[in-house]
Amino acid sequence: MTASTAPVRPVAPPSRVRRVAALAAGENRLFLRNRTALVNSVVVPLLLVAAVPALGLSSDVPLGPQLILTGVGVTLVFLTYYNLVTTYVARREELVLQRMRTGELTGPEVLLGTAAPTLLVTLGQIALVAVGVVAIGEWSAPVDPVLPLIAVLGGAALMTVLAAVSTVFTRTAESAQITTLPLVLPTTALSGLITPLSSFPDALATVARFLPVTPVVELLQLGLGGVTWDGRLVDGGAAWTAALLPLAVLAGWLTLGTLAAIRWFRWAPRR
């Protein structure tokens, strides 16, 4: 008796990229039809960034890099992370995620395709802030362009993974307003995004450097302005040396988050 009962059709399966792109196209269409999500995603983060100069917060870096740094941080936390928690939870509770798993898409492909509009808006927002900084004449060349790139891409990946993990203890899209607070408020407040780590007591700053948002801020600060977490100015080579710890912390959170998502992420509501 042979193992297979029907001839396999000689058709090549779609690549991972094609599968994710197909799902992302549908998700982008859905996003554009949801006016509330559209306004919240595009307008709110920009308003928050615009408020930074008005608030007159202290900073170790000049205004231009500071605006970009704030734009990236605010966008990653308030747009990428929060939007993805609510999206994943809503899709799970509407039984859409489970439906998608019955096809050829793998779990990570479903999560990535679903996240596509949010990730695209994230990148768009950051580009918009950068253009704004150029427009107001505050642009200065980055000390090292690779570090901010790692910060943006690594930060977006980390927020996606942490959003997936956060759905484990988020039963409804509405309850995300509560369950996302631990990352949105204390972790962001201690990340150096609002107040520089150099102004913290040493012990608190040391702990804060190991929180998930902090390495993203540190890498941006180093790459854009050549400023270390404790306010020292460094050049390109020294920036990479100073970046070793935040890179390790970012990689550590990504690994932990991925393992937690694999272990605990639920595709269907609890029975």
Add this chain to the structure above:
Amino acid sequence: MQPTAPPAPTPAVVAPAIEVRHLRRSYGDFEAVRGISFEVHPGEVFALLGVNGAGKTSALEVLEGLAPACGGSVRVLGADPVRDRARVRPRLGVLLQFSGLPGDLTVAETVRTWAGTLTDPRPVDEALAQVQLTGRADVRVRSLSGGERRRLDLALALLGRPDVVVLDEPTTGLDPESRRQVWRLVHDLVAGGAAVVLTTHHLEEAEELADRVAVLRAGQIVLAGTQEEIAETQPATIRFTLDQDAPEPPRPAGVQVVAERPRMEWHTRALQPVLAELLAWAAEHRVVLRALDARAASLEQAFLAVAAGAETP
């Protein structure tokens, strides 16, 4: 017939499309599926019947690769549906009992999106025509009726031209006409060589579609076989009306008298000889057996007898 033995397959000229061996699945301490076994061959419909909570969906989720087995093994087209996912999925179509679709995409957009993720999808127009949704192609999913949504779900399940199809209560919520459309679709699938596993609460659906049936109770198969084999596990019924002045009828061996005259009802596991004896007696005594009705047990009778635990086969 043994309660948990694999149902006898149709003449095995080809390997089974689905092989389930001693499958177990638990939720914590609760064992939802307790060692069930069955096979489904290409071109065959196999129905899993059972009351709510019998373990049907829990078993199907393992077949679908959505959950791992806690014990035993499952092979779909010779492969493990969880570990060999990439090999199984392009050839497996799944209709979940409950599932959702984004409400703000149109019907055509939904099918197009899903098609983009599949190896060998049908054309969108063909998929919509298959479930009579061509005229609703530009309607958003949230505006569809429950029956239309179910048909769209079915279109997605069949979009990849699957060789194995798992249908979990496919006609729940459908009107009679839509239900018959789904039945025709399943007949077409089987005629094309697909192996189909379905669960249903509608016994007439199982009678219409299934080549073989298994009845699940508390996670175990308590009855399995063809519809005829299952029906034979229950006694046949003979009913007739006998006037008060007619002579006393015979009492053939093995007959259980359920109701006395004038409207008599007998139960027997030997329908033909008992009926022959009754008719011979009536001819000999020139008795008219008014409203005579003799029939074998139905699938429904067998199901009702075993599904809720009323009788162990």
